[in-house]
Amino acid sequence: MRRTVDLSRETKTHNAGSCSAQNEPLIARLLAELEANGIVALPNLVKSEELASMRRAFETRLRRLRWNNFEGYQKTERYRHMVEDVLLLDQGFVDIAIHPLVQKVLDRYLGNQYALTEAKGWKSLPTKRDFHGWHGDAWYDQQTAPDIPREIKLAMYLTDVSSGAFNYIKGSHRKQHPRPVQNDEVKDVDTSQIAEMRGPAGTAFLFDTSGVHRQGVPMLEPREAIFYNYHDPNVPLQQEDLVYYRYHPLLLNSAFLGNLSDDDQRILGFGDKRNFLPAFERSSKPPTSYAAYHAVFDTQLFLKDVVGRINSRLKRIFN
Template sequence: MLSPMTKELEENGIVIIPDLLTASQLRGMQVSFNARLRRMRWNDFDGYEKNDRYRHMVQDVLILDQGFIDAALHPVVVPALREYLGDTFELVEAKGWKSLPTKRDFHGWHGDAWYDQERVKDRIPREVKLGLYLTDVKSGGFVYVKGTHGRQHPKPLSRDEARALPRERFVEVSGPAGLAFLFDTSGFHRQNVPILEPRQAVFFAYHDPKLPLQQEDLEYYRYHPLQLNAAFLGNLTEEERRILGFGNTTNFQPGYERRPMHAYFQVLVGRSYHAKVLAGEFHQRVKTKLKRLTGLSN
């Protein structure tokens, strides 16, 4: 017999979970996530990635704080995932982002494409994501169309298709930091507009890693083996180790090198930084020589 949470997932494609974590767990996650948002990732320090104007992306959040592991393996979440996805599911991605205020509709209605739809035509494989807000969300919340999951292969919707969606089936997820929700990613969803305040959220994706991935995600190495922090893995059960993909090399790509998207700009930045390092070394040599000539210690 299915649990109430799984029944709601089966019927609506989404279930909201208030108060999934303790205040202490949430606070640790917020502090570590905010630390990554202070600057863009570059050279010898970590930070956020930026691929569009409206989001600061934080990859591999499982290494940041114990709370992210606790959320991904939460005893409320895992049984529902097992009932809905079967026994072979794993956590395959853990990332988050800060959405910046905007009135622009930059990310429309869609279902999440991830598997190779040319090779998997006889069914719609299931994927579930756990979303978790790290800030209070009053605008720009996650919106889902109930009952649209499992009916079609995931795709972005055209404007005409979006206008035809039944508004009475819309579920907008807004509320305080710590609010969580599970959803079937084949159902139509989006981030609502306008976004009036910055929004921070993390998303954990679960599916069967043996299913063939779409070419775009293979090239980007999106579903690489999880990056983990040994400090947070001391009390895992065998089932939790399996969910985290311990020892699973299915989607591991030896010697992977991502194709650069901004090659000339990267060369320019690299050479500029090299010039800065040389200038710093020259300045230090001049300073040292002047000290010797003048006999000054400072």
């Protein structure tokens, strides 16, 4: 049985004080579990119609690979179709990012200087391969970091997940700088220590990304999930993420930005240029297949143009 809690944005906007008072025991319980285990399941964050709308919008991006003026997914590996910048897609994606319950837990776990620094999702394709194995998420400059800066991800499934669920080793957070972890290193971990987050569409959880986690294997059916990343934008980033411009300021849709509090705006990074890289251009080059597609497409446009001109000349001659 899933727990539900009435903490909609309307409730927050019109009745913020009583909302926090009523839910204090829930917030305290979620925080205690997050502190102890590094991961905590959340009550329902969205109603079923909002979830359906989010899923519809997400799936429009999954229809094809992004190309020219066609929106779509990005693909840089075999078993995942990546949907970047999901806050553009539907109101629900913004609402959960700044959901009052999420904010209250994060305020206490991360302090009140954090921002949402990435909001993306992906469809994982069925496979028996362990292609996304155990790891902690490396994101900050480990040479200069005085300690392990805190980072939390909010995850939510858009499809029912009974295989290939997110796995997390409870209590493994804040022990070491995040890095890839070999299967051998975790072979003695008791299964009771592994949180396997199976659940219906809408299942949401928070986890400390320094803890050891992975996408479960095998993945027997396609899985759609979103992962939001919250940390303090003041923390210097690792070089790899600067080169890729991973934590670019959020791309937002003005239609979804009504009725925001100062905290909501801070979390969404309004006016925050700290991690903006002017005139950024990725240094890597597109693959050779890109040049081939481009040439074929240019030829198609050229032929379309020639045929159009011949047709209008013929019309002029015969009319």
